Amino acid sequence: MCINLGTGTLDDARYLVEYVNGEKGTYWSDLRARYGNEQPYKVRYWGLGNEIDGPWEMGQKSAEDYSKFAKEAAKLMKWTDKNISLIAAGPSAFNWSDGDWLKWNRTVLYELYNQIDYISIHNYWTLSDDYNVIMGQRALEVEQKITIPAAMIKEVRTRYEMAKPIYLVMDEWAPYSRDFLGSLAVAQHFNSFIRHADVVKMANYTMLTSILSFDREKGFYKSPTFYIFKLFSNNCRGVSLDVFVDCEKFKATDFYKDIPYLDVTSSYSKDTKTMVINVVNRHKDNAISTEIISSSGDFAGKAAASELSIADYKAPLTYDKKDQYVPVVKEVAVKGNSMTYSFPAHSFTQIIVKTVN
Secondary structure, three states, rough: OEOOOOOOHHHHHHHHHHHHHHHOOHHHHHHHHHHOOOOOOOOEEEEEEOOOOOHHHHHHHHOHHHHHHHHHHHHHHHOOOOOOOOEOOOOOOOHHOOOOHHHHOOOOOOHHHOOOOOOEEEEEEOOOOOOOHHHHHHHHHHHHHHHHHHHHHHHHHHHOOOOOOOOEEEEEEEOOOOOHHHHHHHHHHHHHHHHOOOOEEEEEEEEEEHHHEEOOOOOEEEHHHHHHHHHHHHHHOOOOOOOOOOOOEEEOOOOOOOOEOOEEEEEEOOOOEEEEEEEEEEEOOEEEEEEEEEEOOEEEEEEEEEEEEEOOOOOOOOOOOOOHHHHHHEEOOEEEEEEEEEEOHHHHHHHHEEEOO
């Protein structure tokens, strides 16, 4: 839940926590019981406002004013329920273009480090006529939005010798594109979350209806984004593995350059002895054949690759083409600790393989 730190008051914040999570015997918890919910909802995660830096917000605040208000709200909320986790509002999307987001994050972290458990980040994968900007620069922007706040958290924790961690929540993210490049953007978001699983602990997709696409006359159908969500959410369990990628690179701008064509993450489930390898080939035109090597033991049996690739990546997704969006499943031969696979141009592939150890 998110409290109102724009036009709301400190009492609004604590009373909402009391209404939602309070045991019987107080005014607001008893009101909840009279409305039909005797037991507390026990909501754990609470946002201290949302995009308060945004000029579209009623009650827009500077980083300093927001931090003062949020600190007092946080104290009252945790006094009301000591078990809740608090998420500070990070910068909204408009602030990323002028550098103010750096000041916002640092101010909020230094002022609220004692109260918060998380700080939020937002990312919307915006469009461009330049393919390399969409598939390269936008991917690096996601990485920046994770790695730079993560470094700021480390700075603050070092300054105050904090034992308590502070994590990141990307509580708004989505691509704007409704073609296959939009689906590949979703896959690259997931890769960033897995790559930085040590610090990104929650991510909330804001365009849920884009997963199952809709035709006004023919109804819902499963888009490529649906299958990417399914593959990641069902299979990427356990721990995030460190991945070394050696491949050709490309340039989007003079600043966003040396971008690997292959965006790769991997996870491992100790319980099932299963490794999952997620690969986005960002090359517009060329397939890339790659040797995949495990440095910690041999593979067992054959691997299975689920491949999503659409020749016309700019074509709108349609109901009539829904059968083309189903992943193609292929067997992949393994030999000891290695296998070879050719990843199609502008594609997503997930390889699942058992391990000996």
